[in-house]
Amino acid sequence: MWAKSLDISRRFAAAAALAALAVTASPALAQLKSVEIMAPANPGGGYDQHARAMQQVMQELNLATGVQVVNVPGAGGTIGLSQFVTGKKRGNGLMITGLGMIGATLINKSPVSLEQVTPLARLTGEYQPIIVSAESPLKTMDDLVAKFKADPGSVSWGGFAVGSPDHILYALIVKAVGGDVSKMNYIAAGAGGEMLAAVMGGHITVVTGGYNEFAAQLKEGKLRALAISSPERLPGIDVPTLKEQGVDVELVNWRAVVASGDIKQADLKTLDGAMGKMVASPQWKAIAAERGWVDSYLPAKDFAGFLQDEQTRIKSVLDELGLLKK
């Protein structure tokens, strides 16, 4: 099992951390008591699914007892975050977070931010396809870019919310092809089903989201993927990357788990080890495969660095979109 997890993470830091843990952790220490995982969203969404998958796997692996999930929805996770930062922790408080939360805290001018929590582990990522209806005349990214350049307003870019990963991906694409980001006609097209129906019915030019949200419709030929935001082609998914088509953009909508800001080093170490065991387990991999989550595990230390960089990147994109004006 250890060797397997090393393969996946392919990172020396992880190897060191896990090896150290394997030596020092006694069985009693390894089992956490009453872990409460906050999903800062409604049941059913990505944050919630991650929280419940963690709950299931941590219990099955006996990594923890009494794992509970609480949903605190609102404002793209900002409300959950503020409760997580300011509230009193009962037991081992964890919270699911992700790329979307960075944008949400900035746009909502949230008084709390991800600086106030302790990064624990990046868990998974989803690459985002650029989707059009099967009847759309657009066949490649070139077609889309040409349409945008001819008449920027004529391309309606549908996504979840303003400042969401969807919005950011579009902005990165438009920037990469030398377009004017401020002329982008972004439509906050609502949640999953509504957005899907809007593109299928031809009401919106392009939409995006997690690949899995569109997998069934793509398979049935009702939708077409022009490109995907991964660095290279994904196994089993016959969609060219943005880069292949000359658009130098990569984006992964990652999901991660964080611990409270004042966590003790020893506890962090135990949790870090538990997360490593969890993501390496066959149970976790099975769930990830079903949901189309790509393993992008980073242990606490690496994730902290990544989070810093990502915050800087998102902030500059949102700034350029004019979304951070006072």
Add this chain to the structure above:
Amino acid sequence: METLVALSSGFAVAMTPYNLMWSALGVTIGTAIGVLPGIGPALTLALLLPVTYGLEPVSAFIMFAGIYYGAMYGGSTTAILLNTPGESGSIVTAIDGHAMARQGRGAQALATAAIGSFIAGTIATLALTFVAPLMVKLALLFGPAEYFALMVLALTTVTAVLGASLSRGLASLFFGLALGLVGIDLQTGQARLTFGILELLDGIDTVIVAVGLFAIGETLYNAARYRFEKEEIYALKGSKWMGKEDWKRSWKPWLRGTALGFPIGALPAGGSEIPTFLSYLVEKRLSKHPEEFGKGAIEAVAGPEAANNASAAGTLAPLLSLGLPTSATAAIMLAAFQQYGLQPGPLLFDNNPDLVWGMIASLYIGNALLLLLNLPLVGLWVKLLVIPRPWLYAGILVFATLGAYTLNNNVVDLIILWIIGLIGFGMRVLDVPVAPCVVGLILGPLAEQQFRRALAISQGDPTVFFTHPLSLGLLITAALLVLVPVVLKARQNRREQDAQAQI
């Protein structure tokens, strides 16, 4: 024909004692969570999802479907008896349902809701069996312009709940519209009327407002008058069964409610509130007793309840045939499909016929089980109203408060609930109707979003609303719904004046 064969094999799957047990368990859990405000079917399914991992997919989905239908059923019970709608689909039911309960006709209100739900659920399941693909085609025709027109049409419902005074009714409507503005503007990301309070960023939950205005406001008002008035008895008067007149006045609303609920439920942005509003409006317009509406008209319970349940079946149409989740509950069912490695869509019908048809068959069975479960319970539920008044009031307040908290696990919701409750109390004292406020709050933001999306897509060209035939048709219907009664009334007045002049 092929469908019938598939359906009968579906029944064979669903009727095994083992699966019947899961269906019965599902409808019982569903009814229970429907009765509790704040705990919806979405949350329940999310909680059960990991637990059902070991079950056969067919059994799990049979139970999930039972929970979904059961919750729709149970939601009406508290709306009628305690004026506390547990979810937004039963807000309209509370208006006349609770008025009936106060007249001692709570049993009839519960019965018409239960039977209406059964009939609507069964017809809608039939529709799901045979016309789901057609419905889905219709649903895809709806873009933002069409949705906006649909919202405008639904907004005309407000004319049916304005009450005696136009100015008071409009004041209430505008208060609701203003409440609806609170929160982040989705198209620009700007916060509106949030006063720096994070919890207001997502707007004010409609269930909180409905419970605040209906349950808290009304209860405070009744409690305030308790000492000055002779105690009216809410308890049962006469038979607890529906009389001949009740049946006569219920059956058409059941059918019309179903006809509204199923197609609108199948729309990705249709939701469960809009068909209930439209049903209320239609029933009031068609009723021989429009003056009874708001004061305990049985049609106003029968129609919206049927519409609510039919829309629940409607949401399954795009889920099963396209994999489009159109409600929170449908989204979790989609996640459940994925948990079992299944992808909803036409392929699901081919690859897993046992599952799909077993689940559809279980909807018929679940409906029958729900009726069996709920009709005998009516007698038990109405006993709630015999509880001595001070206890009942205290109970409602506690129940409403707990429900509001469980909705989002957020204390700010409680503060909002009680502020709205006090405002509702004030509105009752000043005789301002509360229903227009709820209609405005629910439909205002929806209409605004769709309006702005439509305009953004058309790059600011407002003619989209008139050049799309569906949108134009809906807008004309809306205009007729408002104008025809006014013209008719004016004509009637003139005729009366003429008649008087001749004398």
